[in-house]
Amino acid sequence: MERVDLLLTGIGTLVSPPGNKPRCGHAMKEVREIKDAAIAIRQGKIVCYGSAQEVQEMLAGAEIAETIDACGRLVTPGLIDPHTHLVHGGSREHELALKRSGVPYLDILAQGGGILNTVNSTRAASEHDLYDKARRSLNEMLLNGVTTVEAKSGYGLTLKDELKQLRVAKRLDESHPVDIVSTFMGAHAVPPEFKGRTEEFVDVIVNDMLPVVAEQGLAEFCDVFCEAGVFSVVQTRRILLAAQRLGLASKIHADEIVPLGGAELAGEVGAISAEHLLAATDESLAALAERGVVPVLLPGTSFNLGLTTHARARDMIDKHNLPVALSTDYNPGSCPTESIQLIMMLASLNLKMTPEEILTACTINAANALGRGGDIGSIEVGKRADLTIFDSPNVAYLPYHFGINHTYGVIKNGHKAVWNRRLVTGKEEEAL
Ligand SMILES: N=CN[C@@H](CCC(=O)O)C(=O)O
Ligand SMILES: [Zn+2]
Numbered sequence: 001m002e003r004v005d006l007l008l009t010g011i012g013t014l015v016s017p018p019g020n021k022p023r024c025g026h027a028m029k030e031v032r033e034i035k036d037a038a039i040a041i042r043q044g045k046i047v048c049y050g051s052a053q054e055v056q057e058m059l060a061g062a063e064i065a066e067t068i069d070a071c072g073r074l075v076t077p078g079l080i081d082p083h084t085h086l087v088h089g090g091s092r093e094h095e096l097a098l099k100r101s102g103v104p105y106l107d108i109l110a111q112g113g114g115i116l117n118t119v120n121s122t123r124a125a126s127e128h129d130l131y132d133k134a135r136r137s138l139n140e141m142l143l144n145g146v147t148t149v150e151a152k153s154g155y156g157l158t159l160k161d162e163l164k165q166l167r168v169a170k171r172l173d174e175s176h177p178v179d180i181v182s183t184f185m186g187a188h189a190v191p192p193e194f195k196g197r198t199e200e201f202v203d204v205i206v207n208d209m210l211p212v213v214a215e216q217g218l219a220e221f222c223d224v225f226c227e228a229g230v231f232s233v234v235q236t237r238r239i240l241l242a243a244q245r246l247g248l249a250s251k252i253h254a255d256e257i258v259p260l261g262g263a264e265l266a267g268e269v270g271a272i273s274a275e276h277l278l279a280a281t282d283e284s285l286a287a288l289a290e291r292g293v294v295p296v297l298l299p300g301t302s303f304n305l306g307l308t309t310h311a312r313a314r315d316m317i318d319k320h321n322l323p324v325a326l327s328t329d330y331n332p333g334s335c336p337t338e339s340i341q342l343i344m345m346l347a348s349l350n351l352k353m354t355p356e357e358i359l360t361a362c363t364i365n366a367a368n369a370l371g372r373g374g375d376i377g378s379i380e381v382g383k384r385a386d387l388t389i390f391d392s393p394n395v396a397y398l399p400y401h402f403g404i405n406h407t408y409g410v411i412k413n414g415h416k417a418v419w420n421r422r423l424v425t426g427k428e429e430e431a432l
Helices: 025-029 052-058 093-100 105-110 115-124 127-143 159-175 198-215 233-245 262-269 282-291 299-304 313-319 340-349 355-362 364-368
Strands: 003-016 032-042 045-051 063-069 074-077 079-081 146-152 179-187 221-226 249-254 273-276 294-297 387-390 407-412 415-419
Touching: 003 052, 025 313, 025 355, 032 052, 045 052, 079 355, 079 364, 093 105, 115 159, 127 146, 127 159, 127 407, 127 415, 159 179, 159 198, 179 198, 179 233, 198 233, 221 233, 233 249, 233 262, 249 262, 262 273, 262 282, 282 313, 294 313, 294 364, 299 340, 340 355, 355 364
Parallel strands: 003 063, 003 074, 079 146, 146 179, 179 221, 221 249, 249 273, 273 294
Antiparallel strands: 003 032, 032 045, 074 387, 387 407, 407 415
16 A cells, blocks of 8 residues: 555444445344454545554555544444424424414324414525534534535425425535435425415426426435325325436335335335334335335424424334434424434434444435445445544444533544534634
8 A cells, every 4th residue: 555645543432333235134243342442544434444453564564644532432433314304494493382282293283383384484594694504503513523414405485495495405516525315305384375276286396396306406316294284195205206307316204103105115216215104004014125215214203393293113123124324304393403413312312223334324224215325335445435433432322412512523535524523614713
Protein backbone atom coordinates (compact mmCIF):
# COMPACT_ATOMS: atom_id res chain seq x y z
CA MET A 1 0.00 0.00 0.00
CA GLU A 2 1.48 3.38 -0.98
CA ARG A 3 -0.60 6.07 0.63
CA VAL A 4 -3.32 6.48 3.21
CA ASP A 5 -5.22 9.76 3.65
CA LEU A 6 -6.55 9.01 7.11
CA LEU A 7 -5.77 6.35 9.69
CA LEU A 8 -8.27 5.97 12.50
CA THR A 9 -6.43 4.25 15.36
CA GLY A 10 -7.17 3.57 19.01
CA ILE A 11 -10.59 2.07 18.31
CA GLY A 12 -11.61 0.32 21.54
CA THR A 13 -14.18 -1.83 19.76
CA LEU A 14 -15.10 -1.85 16.09
CA VAL A 15 -18.58 -3.32 15.50
CA SER A 16 -20.21 -3.83 12.12
CA PRO A 17 -22.59 -6.22 10.43
CA PRO A 18 -20.66 -8.13 7.76
CA GLY A 19 -21.11 -7.87 3.99
CA ASN A 20 -23.36 -5.87 1.72
CA LYS A 21 -26.62 -7.80 1.67
CA PRO A 22 -29.66 -7.33 3.93
CA ARG A 23 -29.20 -9.34 7.12
CA CYS A 24 -32.31 -11.46 7.63
CA GLY A 25 -33.82 -13.01 10.76
CA HIS A 26 -31.29 -14.46 13.19
CA ALA A 27 -28.38 -13.16 11.10
CA MET A 28 -29.35 -9.68 12.29
CA LYS A 29 -27.67 -10.29 15.61
CA GLU A 30 -24.43 -11.66 14.16
CA VAL A 31 -22.14 -8.66 14.07
CA ARG A 32 -18.38 -8.58 13.62
CA GLU A 33 -16.50 -7.25 16.63
CA ILE A 34 -12.79 -6.34 16.69
CA LYS A 35 -11.05 -5.06 19.83
CA ASP A 36 -8.17 -2.56 19.66
CA ALA A 37 -8.81 -1.90 15.98
CA ALA A 38 -7.79 0.54 13.25
CA ILE A 39 -9.25 1.62 9.89
CA ALA A 40 -7.27 3.05 6.96
CA ILE A 41 -8.96 5.35 4.44
CA ARG A 42 -7.93 6.55 0.98
CA GLN A 43 -9.97 8.82 -1.29
CA GLY A 44 -13.04 8.49 0.91
CA LYS A 45 -13.00 4.69 0.88
CA ILE A 46 -11.98 2.06 3.44
CA VAL A 47 -8.74 0.44 2.24
CA CYS A 48 -8.13 -1.83 5.20
CA TYR A 49 -9.34 -2.53 8.72
CA GLY A 50 -8.62 -5.02 11.47
CA SER A 51 -6.74 -5.23 14.75
CA ALA A 52 -4.23 -2.40 15.21
CA GLN A 53 -1.42 -4.88 14.65
CA GLU A 54 -2.90 -6.32 11.45
CA VAL A 55 -3.46 -2.85 10.03
CA GLN A 56 0.05 -1.80 10.94
CA GLU A 57 1.41 -4.80 9.04
CA MET A 58 -0.79 -4.11 6.01
CA LEU A 59 0.36 -0.48 5.97
CA ALA A 60 4.07 -1.22 6.26
CA GLY A 61 5.94 1.46 4.30
CA ALA A 62 2.81 3.42 3.38
CA GLU A 63 2.73 7.20 3.65
CA ILE A 64 0.04 8.19 6.16
CA ALA A 65 -1.21 11.75 5.69
CA GLU A 66 -3.23 12.03 8.91
CA THR A 67 -3.80 9.87 11.97
CA ILE A 68 -6.66 10.30 14.43
CA ASP A 69 -6.93 8.52 17.73
CA ALA A 70 -10.36 7.28 18.77
CA CYS A 71 -8.99 6.95 22.33
CA GLY A 72 -10.62 3.60 23.04
CA ARG A 73 -14.09 4.53 21.80
CA LEU A 74 -16.66 2.40 19.98
CA VAL A 75 -16.73 2.71 16.16
CA THR A 76 -19.59 1.54 13.92
CA PRO A 77 -20.63 2.19 10.31
CA GLY A 78 -22.22 5.63 9.92
CA LEU A 79 -25.90 5.32 10.85
CA ILE A 80 -28.50 5.52 8.08
CA ASP A 81 -31.98 7.03 8.46
CA PRO A 82 -34.04 5.55 5.59
CA HIS A 83 -37.43 7.24 6.15
CA THR A 84 -37.80 10.96 6.86
CA HIS A 85 -40.00 13.87 5.85
CA LEU A 86 -36.99 16.17 6.21
CA VAL A 87 -38.09 19.15 4.09
CA HIS A 88 -41.20 20.94 5.33
CA GLY A 89 -42.44 24.30 6.55
CA GLY A 90 -43.74 25.10 10.03
CA SER A 91 -44.47 22.85 12.99
CA ARG A 92 -47.56 21.40 14.65
CA GLU A 93 -47.14 21.81 18.39
CA HIS A 94 -50.61 23.46 18.47
CA GLU A 95 -52.10 20.03 17.59
CA LEU A 96 -50.45 18.39 20.58
CA ALA A 97 -53.32 19.00 23.02
CA LEU A 98 -55.82 17.62 20.47
CA LYS A 99 -53.65 14.54 19.98
CA ARG A 100 -53.19 14.02 23.71
CA SER A 101 -56.94 14.36 24.30
CA GLY A 102 -57.30 11.24 22.19
CA VAL A 103 -58.34 12.56 18.77
CA PRO A 104 -57.00 9.94 16.31
CA TYR A 105 -54.30 10.87 13.79
CA LEU A 106 -56.53 10.16 10.77
CA ASP A 107 -59.41 12.23 12.26
CA ILE A 108 -57.14 15.27 12.58
CA LEU A 109 -56.19 14.77 8.92
CA ALA A 110 -59.83 14.36 7.86
CA GLN A 111 -60.62 17.69 9.58
CA GLY A 112 -58.02 19.44 7.40
CA GLY A 113 -55.24 19.39 10.01
CA GLY A 114 -52.28 17.04 10.36
CA ILE A 115 -50.42 16.59 7.10
CA LEU A 116 -52.64 19.24 5.45
CA ASN A 117 -51.60 21.75 8.08
CA THR A 118 -47.98 21.23 7.07
CA VAL A 119 -49.00 21.42 3.40
CA ASN A 120 -50.20 24.99 4.03
CA SER A 121 -46.96 25.96 5.80
CA THR A 122 -44.81 24.32 3.13
CA ARG A 123 -46.66 25.97 0.25
CA ALA A 124 -46.27 29.34 2.02
CA ALA A 125 -42.55 28.89 2.75
CA SER A 126 -39.82 30.17 0.45
CA GLU A 127 -37.29 27.72 -0.95
CA HIS A 128 -34.65 29.49 1.08
CA ASP A 129 -36.55 29.06 4.36
CA LEU A 130 -37.26 25.39 3.64
CA TYR A 131 -33.57 24.87 2.93
CA ASP A 132 -32.51 26.58 6.12
CA LYS A 133 -34.92 24.66 8.34
CA ALA A 134 -34.04 21.29 6.79
CA ARG A 135 -30.31 22.08 7.02
CA ARG A 136 -30.62 22.61 10.77
CA SER A 137 -32.40 19.27 11.15
CA LEU A 138 -29.73 17.61 9.06
CA ASN A 139 -27.06 19.03 11.37
CA GLU A 140 -28.88 17.43 14.32
CA MET A 141 -28.94 14.11 12.51
CA LEU A 142 -25.23 14.32 11.70
CA LEU A 143 -24.45 15.17 15.34
CA ASN A 144 -26.43 12.02 16.23
CA GLY A 145 -24.13 9.90 14.07
CA VAL A 146 -26.19 9.72 10.86
CA THR A 147 -24.35 9.88 7.53
CA THR A 148 -27.15 9.12 4.99
CA VAL A 149 -30.78 10.24 5.13
CA GLU A 150 -33.75 9.55 2.90
CA ALA A 151 -36.02 12.60 2.39
CA LYS A 152 -39.58 12.48 1.06
CA SER A 153 -41.54 15.25 -0.57
CA GLY A 154 -45.31 15.22 0.02
CA TYR A 155 -46.10 18.51 1.73
CA GLY A 156 -46.47 20.45 -1.52
CA LEU A 157 -49.11 18.39 -3.35
CA THR A 158 -48.93 20.65 -6.40
CA LEU A 159 -46.27 20.15 -9.06
CA LYS A 160 -44.69 23.50 -8.22
CA ASP A 161 -44.52 22.86 -4.48
CA GLU A 162 -43.40 19.24 -4.77
CA LEU A 163 -40.56 20.36 -7.04
CA LYS A 164 -39.67 23.06 -4.51
CA GLN A 165 -39.26 20.43 -1.76
CA LEU A 166 -37.29 18.09 -4.01
CA ARG A 167 -34.95 20.87 -5.15
CA VAL A 168 -34.21 21.68 -1.50
CA ALA A 169 -33.32 18.03 -0.87
CA LYS A 170 -31.02 18.06 -3.92
CA ARG A 171 -29.26 21.24 -2.82
CA LEU A 172 -28.76 19.81 0.66
CA ASP A 173 -27.30 16.66 -0.83
CA GLU A 174 -24.82 18.80 -2.76
CA SER A 175 -23.90 21.18 0.06
CA HIS A 176 -24.14 19.20 3.31
CA PRO A 177 -21.84 16.36 4.40
CA VAL A 178 -24.81 14.02 4.94
CA ASP A 179 -25.96 12.24 1.76
CA ILE A 180 -29.64 12.66 0.88
CA VAL A 181 -31.65 10.04 -0.99
CA SER A 182 -34.75 11.62 -2.50
CA THR A 183 -38.26 10.16 -2.64
CA PHE A 184 -41.26 11.70 -4.44
CA MET A 185 -44.37 11.38 -2.28
CA GLY A 186 -46.99 13.46 -4.08
CA ALA A 187 -49.49 10.86 -2.83
CA HIS A 188 -49.03 11.73 0.84
CA ALA A 189 -52.53 13.23 1.31
CA VAL A 190 -55.38 14.51 -0.84
CA PRO A 191 -55.08 18.31 -0.91
CA PRO A 192 -58.12 20.46 -0.01
CA GLU A 193 -58.66 21.56 -3.63
CA PHE A 194 -59.21 17.87 -4.55
CA LYS A 195 -61.35 16.97 -1.50
CA GLY A 196 -63.76 14.21 -2.52
CA ARG A 197 -61.98 13.85 -5.88
CA THR A 198 -59.08 11.55 -4.98
CA GLU A 199 -59.18 9.79 -8.36
CA GLU A 200 -58.66 13.10 -10.16
CA PHE A 201 -55.73 13.90 -7.89
CA VAL A 202 -54.20 10.51 -8.72
CA ASP A 203 -54.56 11.46 -12.42
CA VAL A 204 -52.60 14.65 -11.72
CA ILE A 205 -49.86 12.73 -9.91
CA VAL A 206 -49.55 10.17 -12.71
CA ASN A 207 -49.94 12.49 -15.71
CA ASP A 208 -48.53 15.83 -14.56
CA MET A 209 -46.22 15.34 -11.59
CA LEU A 210 -44.36 12.06 -12.06
CA PRO A 211 -43.10 12.73 -15.61
CA VAL A 212 -41.58 16.09 -14.57
CA VAL A 213 -40.02 14.72 -11.37
CA ALA A 214 -38.47 11.88 -13.37
CA GLU A 215 -37.36 14.14 -16.22
CA GLN A 216 -35.62 16.51 -13.81
CA GLY A 217 -33.97 13.58 -12.01
CA LEU A 218 -35.19 14.83 -8.65
CA ALA A 219 -36.16 11.52 -7.05
CA GLU A 220 -34.97 7.95 -6.96
CA PHE A 221 -38.03 6.48 -5.24
CA CYS A 222 -41.80 7.00 -5.24
CA ASP A 223 -43.78 6.49 -2.02
CA VAL A 224 -47.55 6.45 -1.33
CA PHE A 225 -49.51 6.73 1.94
CA CYS A 226 -51.68 3.65 1.39
CA GLU A 227 -54.20 4.01 4.19
CA ALA A 228 -57.95 4.03 4.85
CA GLY A 229 -59.32 7.41 3.79
CA VAL A 230 -56.08 8.42 2.06
CA PHE A 231 -54.98 6.31 -0.98
CA SER A 232 -56.49 2.88 -1.66
CA VAL A 233 -54.53 -0.19 -2.74
CA VAL A 234 -55.79 0.26 -6.31
CA GLN A 235 -54.70 3.92 -6.42
CA THR A 236 -51.36 3.11 -4.80
CA ARG A 237 -50.69 0.36 -7.35
CA ARG A 238 -51.49 2.72 -10.23
CA ILE A 239 -49.13 5.43 -8.94
CA LEU A 240 -46.26 3.05 -8.13
CA LEU A 241 -46.43 1.24 -11.47
CA ALA A 242 -46.49 4.55 -13.35
CA ALA A 243 -43.44 5.65 -11.33
CA GLN A 244 -41.65 2.37 -12.04
CA ARG A 245 -42.15 2.91 -15.79
CA LEU A 246 -40.32 6.21 -15.34
CA GLY A 247 -37.48 4.59 -13.40
CA LEU A 248 -38.55 5.38 -9.83
CA ALA A 249 -38.44 2.37 -7.50
CA SER A 250 -41.29 1.83 -5.04
CA LYS A 251 -41.73 2.39 -1.33
CA ILE A 252 -45.05 2.20 0.55
CA HIS A 253 -46.36 3.63 3.82
CA ALA A 254 -48.16 0.35 4.43
CA ASP A 255 -50.60 -0.97 7.03
CA GLU A 256 -49.78 1.78 9.53
CA ILE A 257 -53.23 2.11 11.06
CA VAL A 258 -55.59 -0.20 9.14
CA PRO A 259 -54.51 -3.53 7.55
CA LEU A 260 -55.48 -2.37 4.08
CA GLY A 261 -53.18 -4.65 2.08
CA GLY A 262 -50.31 -2.22 1.54
CA ALA A 263 -47.72 -4.79 2.55
CA GLU A 264 -49.08 -7.41 0.12
CA LEU A 265 -48.97 -4.71 -2.54
CA ALA A 266 -45.34 -3.98 -1.65
CA GLY A 267 -44.60 -7.65 -2.38
CA GLU A 268 -46.68 -7.61 -5.56
CA VAL A 269 -45.00 -4.55 -7.11
CA GLY A 270 -41.53 -5.53 -5.83
CA ALA A 271 -41.11 -2.47 -3.62
CA ILE A 272 -37.68 -1.98 -2.10
CA SER A 273 -39.27 -1.33 1.30
CA ALA A 274 -42.55 -1.22 3.19
CA GLU A 275 -42.77 1.22 6.07
CA HIS A 276 -44.66 1.36 9.42
CA LEU A 277 -46.45 -2.05 9.25
CA LEU A 278 -48.07 -1.79 12.70
CA ALA A 279 -51.20 -3.50 11.44
CA ALA A 280 -49.51 -5.94 9.04
CA THR A 281 -50.89 -9.49 9.06
CA ASP A 282 -48.83 -12.69 8.95
CA GLU A 283 -49.85 -13.18 5.30
CA SER A 284 -48.57 -9.74 4.38
CA LEU A 285 -45.29 -10.31 6.25
CA ALA A 286 -44.87 -13.55 4.32
CA ALA A 287 -45.41 -11.56 1.10
CA LEU A 288 -42.59 -9.19 2.09
CA ALA A 289 -40.25 -12.08 2.83
CA GLU A 290 -41.06 -13.77 -0.46
CA ARG A 291 -40.18 -10.72 -2.54
CA GLY A 292 -37.21 -9.48 -0.47
CA VAL A 293 -38.93 -6.27 0.64
CA VAL A 294 -37.20 -4.55 3.59
CA PRO A 295 -39.59 -3.70 6.44
CA VAL A 296 -38.74 -0.24 7.79
CA LEU A 297 -40.03 0.14 11.35
CA LEU A 298 -40.67 3.49 12.98
CA PRO A 299 -41.08 2.99 16.74
CA GLY A 300 -40.86 6.74 17.42
CA THR A 301 -44.16 7.20 15.60
CA SER A 302 -46.17 4.66 17.61
CA PHE A 303 -44.54 6.07 20.77
CA ASN A 304 -45.39 9.67 19.93
CA LEU A 305 -48.93 8.85 18.81
CA GLY A 306 -49.42 7.19 22.21
CA LEU A 307 -50.31 3.83 20.67
CA THR A 308 -50.19 0.65 22.69
CA THR A 309 -49.62 -1.51 19.62
CA HIS A 310 -46.21 -1.73 18.04
CA ALA A 311 -44.81 -3.25 14.87
CA ARG A 312 -44.19 -6.98 15.43
CA ALA A 313 -40.43 -6.88 15.01
CA ARG A 314 -39.90 -10.18 16.85
CA ASP A 315 -42.28 -12.02 14.51
CA MET A 316 -40.68 -10.35 11.51
CA ILE A 317 -37.22 -11.49 12.63
CA ASP A 318 -37.95 -14.85 14.29
CA LYS A 319 -40.88 -16.14 12.24
CA HIS A 320 -40.58 -14.49 8.85
CA ASN A 321 -36.79 -14.20 8.53
CA LEU A 322 -37.09 -10.56 7.45
CA PRO A 323 -34.30 -7.94 7.35
CA VAL A 324 -35.77 -5.28 9.65
CA ALA A 325 -34.56 -1.68 9.27
CA LEU A 326 -35.25 1.21 11.66
CA SER A 327 -35.79 4.89 11.04
CA THR A 328 -36.85 8.10 12.78
CA ASP A 329 -39.74 8.96 10.39
CA TYR A 330 -38.73 12.54 11.28
CA ASN A 331 -41.77 14.70 10.44
CA PRO A 332 -43.67 17.57 12.08
CA GLY A 333 -46.73 15.51 13.02
CA SER A 334 -46.43 11.90 14.04
CA CYS A 335 -42.71 11.95 14.95
CA PRO A 336 -40.97 15.29 15.43
CA THR A 337 -37.51 14.01 16.33
CA GLU A 338 -34.21 13.85 14.49
CA SER A 339 -32.75 11.50 17.10
CA ILE A 340 -31.96 8.05 15.71
CA GLN A 341 -30.55 7.18 19.15
CA LEU A 342 -33.98 7.71 20.71
CA ILE A 343 -35.34 5.33 18.07
CA MET A 344 -32.69 2.77 19.06
CA MET A 345 -33.92 2.94 22.65
CA LEU A 346 -37.57 2.59 21.58
CA ALA A 347 -36.69 -0.37 19.36
CA SER A 348 -35.23 -2.05 22.43
CA LEU A 349 -38.12 -1.09 24.73
CA ASN A 350 -41.15 -1.59 22.50
CA LEU A 351 -39.98 -3.79 19.63
CA LYS A 352 -37.86 -6.03 21.88
CA MET A 353 -34.94 -5.97 19.48
CA THR A 354 -31.45 -6.79 20.78
CA PRO A 355 -28.67 -4.15 20.62
CA GLU A 356 -26.93 -6.04 17.80
CA GLU A 357 -30.18 -6.31 15.81
CA ILE A 358 -30.73 -2.59 16.34
CA LEU A 359 -27.26 -1.76 14.99
CA THR A 360 -27.85 -3.96 11.94
CA ALA A 361 -31.26 -2.32 11.42
CA CYS A 362 -29.70 1.17 11.49
CA THR A 363 -26.79 0.29 9.19
CA ILE A 364 -26.73 -2.45 6.54
CA ASN A 365 -30.48 -3.13 6.50
CA ALA A 366 -31.23 0.60 6.32
CA ALA A 367 -28.70 0.86 3.47
CA ASN A 368 -30.54 -1.91 1.62
CA ALA A 369 -33.87 -0.13 2.17
CA LEU A 370 -32.27 2.58 0.00
CA GLY A 371 -30.61 0.28 -2.55
CA ARG A 372 -27.16 1.24 -1.27
CA GLY A 373 -25.97 -1.94 0.43
CA GLY A 374 -22.94 -2.12 -1.87
CA ASP A 375 -21.69 1.33 -0.89
CA ILE A 376 -22.60 2.03 2.75
CA GLY A 377 -23.94 0.37 5.89
CA SER A 378 -20.97 -1.81 6.92
CA ILE A 379 -17.24 -1.57 7.46
CA GLU A 380 -15.80 -3.40 4.46
CA VAL A 381 -12.82 -2.77 2.18
CA GLY A 382 -13.90 -0.68 -0.83
CA LYS A 383 -16.94 0.80 0.88
CA ARG A 384 -17.43 4.46 1.63
CA ALA A 385 -15.59 5.59 4.77
CA ASP A 386 -18.69 6.65 6.72
CA LEU A 387 -18.05 5.92 10.39
CA THR A 388 -19.57 6.92 13.71
CA ILE A 389 -17.48 7.14 16.87
CA PHE A 390 -19.43 6.72 20.10
CA ASP A 391 -18.47 7.60 23.65
CA SER A 392 -19.84 4.21 24.71
CA PRO A 393 -18.09 1.04 25.87
CA ASN A 394 -20.21 -1.26 23.71
CA VAL A 395 -23.24 -1.46 21.42
CA ALA A 396 -25.67 -2.40 24.22
CA TYR A 397 -24.82 0.86 25.95
CA LEU A 398 -26.50 2.88 23.17
CA PRO A 399 -30.14 1.87 23.84
CA TYR A 400 -29.40 1.35 27.56
CA HIS A 401 -28.26 4.84 28.58
CA PHE A 402 -31.06 6.78 26.99
CA GLY A 403 -31.91 10.43 26.42
CA ILE A 404 -28.37 11.61 25.68
CA ASN A 405 -26.33 11.81 22.49
CA HIS A 406 -23.51 9.25 22.55
CA THR A 407 -21.84 10.45 19.35
CA TYR A 408 -18.31 11.76 19.79
CA GLY A 409 -17.32 11.97 16.15
CA VAL A 410 -18.39 11.22 12.59
CA ILE A 411 -16.17 10.47 9.61
CA LYS A 412 -18.08 11.14 6.38
CA ASN A 413 -16.53 10.18 3.04
CA GLY A 414 -13.20 9.89 4.84
CA HIS A 415 -13.33 13.35 6.41
CA LYS A 416 -14.09 14.51 9.93
CA ALA A 417 -17.63 15.90 9.89
CA VAL A 418 -18.12 15.83 13.67
CA TRP A 419 -15.35 15.77 16.24
CA ASN A 420 -15.38 16.30 19.97
CA ARG A 421 -19.23 16.42 19.64
CA ARG A 422 -19.09 19.49 17.39
CA LEU A 423 -19.70 19.97 13.68
CA VAL A 424 -16.45 20.35 11.78
CA THR A 425 -17.04 23.15 9.29
CA GLY A 426 -13.55 24.24 8.31
CA LYS A 427 -14.57 27.74 9.32
CA GLU A 428 -14.79 28.30 13.08
CA GLU A 429 -17.43 31.01 12.89
CA GLU A 430 -19.70 29.42 10.30
CA ALA A 431 -22.06 26.67 11.45
CA LEU A 432 -23.02 24.21 8.77
N1 LIG B 1 -48.21 8.54 7.88
C1 LIG B 1 -47.98 9.36 7.02
N2 LIG B 1 -46.94 10.21 6.94
C2 LIG B 1 -46.04 10.54 7.98
C3 LIG B 1 -46.58 11.58 8.91
C4 LIG B 1 -46.66 12.90 8.29
C5 LIG B 1 -47.24 13.98 9.14
O1 LIG B 1 -48.02 13.70 10.08
O2 LIG B 1 -46.92 15.13 8.83
C6 LIG B 1 -45.55 9.30 8.70
O3 LIG B 1 -44.90 8.50 8.05
O4 LIG B 1 -45.77 9.10 9.91
ZN1 LIG C 1 -43.47 8.66 6.74
